[in-house]
Every structure is written in structure tokens, then in C-alpha cells.
Amino acid sequence: MNPSDARGVLRSAGGSSSGKNQGGESVVEMSPSGLRVLVVDDDPTCLMLFERMLRTCLYQVTKCNRAELALSLLRKNKHGFDIVISDVHMPDMDGFKLLEHVGLEMDLPVIMMSADDSKSVVLKGVTHGAVDYLIKPVRMEALKNIWQHVVRKRRTEWNVPTHSGSVEETGERQQQQQREGVSEDGGDDNSSSVNEGNNNWRSSGSSRKRKEEEGEEQGDDDASNLKKPRVVWSVELHQQFVAAVNQLGVEKAVPKKILELMNVPGLTRENVASHLQKYRIYLRRLGGVSQHQGNLNNSFMTGQDASFGSLSPLNGFDLQALSQLPAQSLAQLQAAGLGRPTMVSKSGLPGSSIVDERSIFSFKTQPQMNLLHGVPTGMEPRQLPIGNRMTIQQQIAAVRAGHSLQNSGMRMPLAAQQQQPFPRPQSSIRQTLLPNRVVSERSGFSGRSSIPESSRVLPTSYTNLATQQHSLAFSNFQQELPVSSFPLASAPGLSVRKPLVSSSSYQEEVNSSEAGFTSLSYDMFSSKQNDWDLRSVLSPHQEAYPSSSMSRNNNTAVAATDHTRNHQQQTPQGMVSHHQVYGNGGSSSMKVKSETMAFHEQYSNQEDLMSALLKQEGIGPVDTEFDFDAYSLDDIPV
């Protein structure tokens, strides 16, 4: 195929192979030329080598020796690249963190590589969502096959539209894809061909992101052609999604129902299905991230990264959702103020009980809106059907606002509340950045991006919050966390979010307090995470936060998934509690059970964080109840 064709095909459909022969399968063998690759490695020798090899494969190569530079390149040119190859060990930024960022923000396939072939690192790559892991020295054959990842990702996007379109074509495409997917990827033992399995069985994979603005691009017309635009899960869309999921319950959420709840024209079940899958992975990852607590700033991200890796799409979603909610919820929250009780009562949702707990927690320790952290009040507005959730969120949000929305990373609403000038350095973070991402971003921020301000802007603030959260957490429990936490919280129902947020906030907090938070195992307690997030966000609230979150976390761990969430929120003393509430509510829908494990881990970290926070706040560590099984999160299914 000529390069331009391939390129076009790849770009649009990412399946030059599939595009080529709708009916045939032959295309697969050719590695699409013109694939736009971005290589990131601090070693100039390797970089040069790679560039040369990729050029030989007829790919378009851009090399970069710094992760920050790579990220900015990617951001500037959203669709300028098809795939990213990154080294694991880099001085300026951890490769995994970069991986998460890319996954969350741009949803591009990322391949990790390293001279290090230890299984643990490879596993880390997998959990962070890398589509592949290559061992140096990288062979040409391995590089020749990287296009399959692009195709695979695109394929899932197509799948959605195929509904309306010609099914046969899709089927063919899929067959081709599968064939391609099956082809070995270099022969590296450590290559993790995770995606192959994933993509093949589910269109969710990269999930088509639909751009809301674009409406249904996929539609039926695109069913057969490769040019289907990806479905972009905007913040609002994601919020809707999370709300729907929370409403249904994470465990029980099925794409069909979610689709109905969301009631978005043009969105197909496949879109939702893939998105849901990603979301679940994300949540799971959050749960298992607790180990990263490391440096808060980074660890926070890392943890999230891990979970994000896979969930990155989800994160983006959460952010979106959260951002959306925050705006709305903020308003509500403010109104609700610390009306904890309201939340509690409202939590009609599964998490209601949890929420109550959460709210209680949050209020107990800190009437602050920290709850908001967990509960993306903003997000909730959408979810009004969730009703209760929202209320709580709002309350939380309100509380948060009172406190220091800093943690609002999660929730935008909080952010709004927070009026505090969180330095949201990262407003650009993009709303798609799920709180987790935000967290990581935040680390970068270190400044508290004023999340609250943007709360209205939810989408933006969301991002910022997320980012802020990270930075907040990292630099100091910046209150920005609320942002990150909010995203999580925003959807009480959005259990998904919460975990994200909480983790992010958590992480942030961790960073600030101790770098150990990152392990907010989101899975376990999405709410927990919220708590954490709250915590981080609440840094100002820390005093209340740590204790509350801690206690909450502990409690949550014990409680059922839903409950855990609530608890979690409570734990973060002020802010955190919100999260928990949120988390509980949300978590219930989320797979709290599995998450619980993760959550535990988080708590352990949280505990530390809490202590740190508390110290900071001067509150004494409230309850390091974290000891609750959360610590056993280690076994979180990563």
C-alpha cells in the first residue's frame, strides 16, 4: 500500500490492514507504513537506534529524550501520533507515569521498553495499561509488529459503529484484527500481549471514544469504512456514564442499561461496553495501586498510573463526568452545605448506607466538604437520578467548599466551593484526565491549581483538579485534591470516579503527607479513594481529614463495597470523608469487593497520610483504622 494510503487508513481507522481488504485478510501481513510513532528515551544511543529502525519500517518517527517534552508534544498535537514507545527508566519522569498520562489523556497505545526484563517491571507495565513491553535490545521484528496495536485499538472503535454499519465488514475486520493480534509481537518473552486478548474479545478495548461534539460519527455510515472517528468520551459524557454506572451498581452495570440511563443519542452499546470495561479496569487498578505510595507526587501518579494504565480511558471518563458534575453539584453542594444529613438520607442509592456513613464521617471529623471529595458533587448533578448521591455530594461539595477545596481535585464542585485559589497549574490537564490522572498531573503541579475556581468549568477544572490534586497531594496536601477527589465524588453513583478521585486525592495527600498514599487501592474502596482524595485535597483540612479518612477507611474496608466507600470518605477527615461518602456510594456500584482489597492497601497508605495530615493539621491521627483489611489490598488483583 502506498504510504499515504496507509497513513490515511491508519489514521482514520487504524487499520490499514483491515481497511485494505474488507473482504480479504491479506492486508494484515503488511506493516502499515506511515504510522506516526513517538519514541521517548533518555538514552541517546537507544533513541537513535530506534529512530533508525522505525524509519526502516517505514514509520514516521519523532524522537524525544524527555518525558515532559513528549507529553507536551502529544498534547499539542492530539492526533498527531498513532503510538508511543517509551522507556521505563527515565530520569525526569517515570515511564509508567508517562504511560498513564498518555493513556488517560490521549488514549494512544503505549509500548514500554527497557533493558530490565524482570517480571515485576513487566507486570507493572501491564497493569499500567501498556499495550506491549519490549526488552532491549529491541529487534526489528518486534518493531515491525507494533502497528497491530494501533489497529487493534482502532478496531474496537469501529466495532461500535459496526452495529449500524455492515456487520459483515466488521466481522471481517475483526477477523483480520484478530489475526493481526495473534501475530507475535517480537518474540520477547516479556512482551505482554495483553491487548490481544482484550481487544479481541471486547470492543471495549480502547473503546471508541465518541466525541460528543461530533455526535454520532460512527453511525451507520461508518460501519464499514476505516475512517471512523474515535468516540471521545468527553467529560460530560463520562460523567453521565459514571452516574449511570453508579446508579446501577458497578457490579451490576450492564452496557445496555447504562446506555438507556445515559440516553445519549448516537451512543451505541458497544461504546458503552468498551468504556465500561475500561472503567472497571481502572477501578481495579486504583485498588491495587496502593503500593505506590512512594513519593507522593509521583507515587500518587504511579499508583494511579498503574491502575490508570488500563483505566486511563476510564479516568478520562471520570474526569469528564466529574467535571461535569462538579459544576452542577457544586451549586448543589453549596446549597447543601454541610448538610450531611441530607446526604445521608439521600443516599438512596446503594451506597446510601455508605454514604451516610461517609457523610457522618466526613462531618464528624470535618464538616468540611471534604465529602465532596469523594462525592463529586459536581458530577452528580447529572446523575440526579442518583438523587441521593448527589445530595451527598453536594453536601460534600459544600463542605468541601467550606474547607478547602483543595482536595477537590476530584470534584469540581468542590473546587467551586473551594474558592481557594488552588493553583491549578494544570487546568490543561484536561478534563479527560481522570482524577487519577489529575493526581499525577498534580504532582507536576505541586501547586494547588485552583480547582475550585474552575469547578464551574468542570471539565477544565476537573482536569485541573485532578492535576491539582496530584500536585496538591504532593506538594502539600493541597487542597486541590478536592478536585481530584471530586471527580470521584462527583458521582455518588460514580463509584468509578470516586476511586479514581480518592486515589488521586489520596495520592496527593500522600504526597504531601507522605509519599505513601498512592496506594489508594481504588478498587476496594472507590470511596476510600475518595477519602484519600479528600484527604489530599483537604490538605488544609488535613486535620480532620486524616483522622476521618483513616477511620473511615478502616470502616469502609469492613463495610461492603458500598460501605467502604462511605467510610472512606469519612476517613479523610474533612475532605476525605466526603470521598468516602462518595466512595461508598459510588463504590457500591463499583466493584467494591474487588476493590476492597485495593482499598485496603490504600488505607494503609492513607493511614500514613492521615497521620501525616493530622500532624499537619495538628489533629492527631484520627484513626488509623486503616488497618482494616485494606492493607490486605496487596492482593488486589492487579
Place this chain on the structure above:
Amino acid sequence: MQRQVALIKQSLFDQGYLDEQFVELEELQDDANPNFVEEVSTLYFKDSARLINSIDQALKRGSFDFNRLDSYMHQFKGSSTSIGASKVKTECTMFREYCRVGNAEG
């Protein structure tokens, strides 16, 4: 002259200094990029010289910061692997092993 070069190269291979990766490198070179191997090698030497320098300084210090040394080694190992300097890579691995156990003598 070319024969001499070939001989030297062969001996390097035999002694285990270079391995298949180098062959791959050579394959990458073609008419469009005639000096590829040379460029990469130069780059490698420059980069590793810098790395060796920092390693040297780190070793000179009284107390050994094994973590730092380990990361240097990892970097060095990565570069060496990429161009096919297998012996160097092996040494790096050994060095790292020593670092891991804290063996300052090794």
C-alpha cells in the same frame, strides 16, 4: 585495509565483545544512511564516557551509593545492549549484582 577491519571486527565478535545486536545495527545501515553504525557508535562512546565518568566519581567517594551506581549501571547496560556490546553488558550486570548485595569490593 578492509580486510584488516574485517579481521578486527571478527575478533571482537569472537571475544564476545560484540554480539548479534551489532549485526542488526549494521543491517540498518544502507545507502541512504551510510554512516549509521559510525554515528551510533560515536554516540555510544560519548554517552558512555560520560556515564563512566560519573560512575568513577561515585566510586571515588568514601561511601558507596549503591542505588545511584545501580542506576548508572542500568543506563550503561541499556546502551551497551542496544549497540551490541555484550561484554560490557555482562560486566554491567555483574556490577549491578554486586551493588545489589552491597559488595563494595566487587
